[in-house]
Amino acid sequence: MEFAQQLLQYLVSGFSTGAIYALIGLGFAIIYNATGIINFAQGEFVMLGGMLTLFFLNVARFGMIPSIILAILVATLCGVVFNRLAIKPLKKPSPLNLVIITIGGSILMRGLAMLIWDKDTHAVPAFSGSEPLDLAGATILPQHLWIFGITILAIAGNKFFFYYTISGRAMRACSYNSRAASLVGIAVERMVLFSFLLSSALGAVAGIIVAPLTMTSYDVGVMLGLKGFCAAIIGGMSSGIGTVLGGIILGILEALGAGLISSGYKDAIAFIILLLILFVRPQGLFRKAETERV
Amino acid sequence: MLKLKNINTYYGQVHALKTVSMHLNKGEIVTLIGANGAGKTTILNTISGITPPRDGEILFEGEGIVKLPPDRIVRRGVSQVPEGRQVFKPLSVEDNLELGAYLRYRSREGRGEIRKDLEKVYELFPRLLERRKQMAGTLSGGEQQMLAIGRALMAKPRLLLLDEPSMGLAPLVVQEIFRVLEMLRHEHGTTILLVEQNAKAALKLADRGYVLETGKVILEEVASELLENKEVQRAYLGRDKKEIWER
């Protein structure tokens, strides 16, 4: 019984970190599908989510909800500005240029965050207390429930947007065939901007809901960004269920690895999976052969 | 309705269109014939804003459109059915058609109107109705061509540009597509610029034709005259090979 409870505990924490990775991974996938760019600055929006929430809470002394909303808005604005200043001015950039630009943008944002705030790690209050609940012998925090709930909402919203609204379908059309998209009157440039907006908002949300569990600092985006990237790679860069599963698989493997082997291996697991997938199945675990992209 | 004046278009160093001038009157069907690589696709893409010209002027309904991005040109009323269909393969047939009306959705036009036009496209191409839930990539070549045309029609264009709509299709399907073009002109007064490998059929349908050779317009004539023109027959119609052979 002991072991079963322990396992359940690992699953709870695995699912919740996995949900976070899924949200961050979706951000990678959305931009990748719209533009072919892998935005290595994605993790910084996660950092901005947490740090800005803290800033609005502690410095500006707003309440929890306004702070969260403002943090999402400001982080999203940063995503839009990043697109306008760093990505859009490039005419026909090579993939290598783009990698360098997005990594550069990431370093810049991290540096600015360090200057504006500090190098310390900060606790962020949980949304609704931290009285643990009991789940068949395993403990589950209210914040875990928030993470599950908000992640499900975000994924459902995403799905609705991409499948049932004309703008969402137009964004998919751009990713399948951008020339044909412009020939039906879709402003491809605008859709690219919108993909950055959506991704930074998703990243910020992830950063905000995870911060009460893990604390936050100017450099949390590095690791979280890489984990999200790993989730998206497992999912074959799909901006749908593949990446979500990728995040959850990664979260659970990490939790099991940390619990059963040693917590020292936690981060290594993500990179081993990343390399394995890239070598063995670069199209991702879930991408079916027939879903061609152009 | 449409006027190209001294258009020069380049791909890097390649001079693809050399001082091309042409015009279309309202309600006309004009065909563009020429060998592979003559620049037919380039003309359509230059009009659509995909490969903007280096210099020259394009007037659509009296207004310059050279500087506009492709989506703005569609908004003005110019739609293109691109070479090789270019449907959105992973999307359903109906999604493809609805995206054709993207700008109309954006301009908050009533859904009812758009729905009605969707029904009309299904009436024109009943095949598409049968397959409306199917992924566009799983359609046959001919069905994809119908879809590409239907998608362009959903924008309600006043000028329709078609790039080799009959390529690789069975004669019956080609007839069906040409019948639709005829009907469009007749019922909606749509002006049509048609690029065709099948020059004979295109000239029979068209009012006028332009002959393009290595980026230059070398001939402009009423279609029936072009059909009779010996040079054109020899180079593009290919039917008199036998006669020449027998001589």
Ligand SMILES: Nc1ncnc2c1ncn2[C@@H]1O[C@H](COP(=O)(O)OP(=O)(O)OP(=O)(O)O)[C@@H](O)[C@H]1O
């Ligand atoms: N993207 C490109 N880059 C460089 N050159 C190009 C490009 N597209 C076309 N060209 C060149 O421009 C010229 C005109 O090409 P275009 O595609 O307009 O010909 P076309 O008349 O449509 O031929 P086809 O009948 O084969 O479709 C050709 O010499 C072609 O090699």
Ligand SMILES: [Mg+2]
């Ligand atoms: Mg061509």
